[in-house]
Amino acid sequence: MxxxxxxxxxxxxxxxxxxxxxxxxxxxxxxxxxxxxxxxxxxxxxxxxxxxxxxxxxxxxxxxxxxxxxxxxxxxxxxxxxxxxxxxxxxxxxxxxxxxxxxxxxxxxxxxxxxxxxxxxxxxxxxxxxxxxxxxxxxxxxxxxxxxxxxxxxxxxxxxxxxxxxxxxxxxxYAERFRPREAHALRACLAQFGLQPGGYLLCVGTLEPRKNLAQALRAHALLPEALRRRFPLLIAGMPGWRDANLAPELQKALASGAVRLLGYQPDEALAELLAGARMLLFPSLYEGFGLPVLEAMASGVPVLLTARTSLQEVAGPAGVYLEPGDDQGWCAAIQRLLGDQPEWQARRTVGLQRAQEFxxxxxxxxxxxxxxxxxx
Incomplete structure (x- = not known):
């Protein structure tokens, strides 16, 4: 055939x-x-x-x-x-x-x-x-x-x-490159960004309105200053339609050093960045599947995401679901996973199990x- x-x-x-x-x-x-x-x-x-x-x-x-x-x-x-x-x-x-x-x-x-x-x-x-x-x-x-x-x-x-x-x-x-990795295997990649394994939050997606990345920026900005500095927010993705709409919030966050815009990342670099993240923030308003969510779970990384469109089909019981526009809710969920190691570990375990279904x-x-x- x-x-x-x-x-x-x-x-x-x-x-x-x-x-x-x-x-x-x-x-x-x-x-x-x-x-x-x-x-x-x-x-x-x-x-x-x-x-x-x-x-x-x-x-x-x-x-x-x-x-x-x-x-x-x-x-x-x-x-x-x-x-x-x-x-x-x-x-x-x-x-x-x-x-x-x-x-x-x-x-x-x-x-x-x-x-x-x-x-x-x-x-x-x-x-x-x-x-x-x-x-x-x-x-x-x-x-x-x-x-x-x-x-x-x-x-x-x-x-x-x-x-x-x-x-x-x-x-x-998900590709084989998305997998849990030991801290020592990530240090070479993360060193170029001045990062440590488990020492940052990550967003993956094109800078466009439906990805709703401004939600992650607002939630991160509400964290106590000590947490913002200890866990900067990284955004990996290409510029997209009207990404200038993010400019006021993004420029302020970039100037503070609490947010870093990485641009498009090659396959292996993105896989290592995912494996080293403390959690993935995925506040997208519309997805047909949400591949970064699956890739994060396969990498042993908990995911915070919106309870919209296809995302619940992918993350299932592993996801922490939040409503768009609930800045305080997103901030509280981030703080909880940063400070509650047993819950973080439980989300990680369920995510790894869930990923095996795909x-x-x-x-x-x-x-x-x-x-x-x-x-x-």
Missing amino acids: RIALNARILQAPRTGIGHYVAELSQALSCDAQLELDFFHGWGWSRQLPAAALPGYNKWTTLAKQVPGAYSLRRQLDQYRFTRGVSRHAADLYHEPSLWPLEFAGPMVMTLHDLTHVHYPQTQPRDRLAEIDRRVGPAVERARFILADSQFVANEIRQHYGVAAERIKVAPLG SWKRCASITASVYRQALE
Whole structure:
């Protein structure tokens, strides 16, 4: 069974969907009945792109400035894709993101979330126009739609009117690099940031409104000064839509030295930063899955998060759930986990147990089963 998999997302620095494509592909490669051919925009390969495309950031800047850039790029992609599909004789096409390309055979599509519906402002206008024009017809055309969580599956069914039997939930997994680590194994990585293992709080996510990082800033600012200095708040993630909205709170916190903005971190560095954190703060307002939550639990790190969208499906009994806007509640929960070692240890233990319920092997098994059903 030959699968044409669109891996174009890997031209960009890897975030959520990029990690999904990379990890799922690696897990699928263990299935002897599957042959994967990767389309990466400029051509095809039997191997995943190892790194982001040089100059990708220049392209995204240009695309926001040139009218019709996304439409033009799609036309070029379609031309190269069609030529490659014919040459490789693909049996099925898997689109792991929005707006699938045209394909004569059966197609499986992954919809990770409906951010484009709930937060359209997070997309450049040109790109959003393409999404609005193409996602609906693509959802109708797909034999099956994969969702990361039951929450997203329900949203797809309600928003697009898709029959429940056409939607399959394939929960994500975590990479092997996310694991508990001894303090001595972390010191080299953390030393460059002037940190000690267990001596900081961490947020992971793009700086954009739906991630609600301002919630973490406000809660941290309410901590007693001694705790703020002993446990600084680190934010690891790329700049995003309207990240300037965080500027007043962020600039004040940065000036005090209590908050540090790390920017995008490579895979291994992020895994070590997670393993060394005292806890993960994840105040996001909307998630289709919440991969950093799973990765933190797998690393032995307790998680504080909002009781919204898919996050309870992921963290289950391991999560400390708080309401958005409850600054005092977030602050109190942070203080409790900083000062109550037995509770911290209990949350850590339950999180490690919970993480074992998720794996890329399981995700790949469900995905391969969907491929086979689509070809029947």
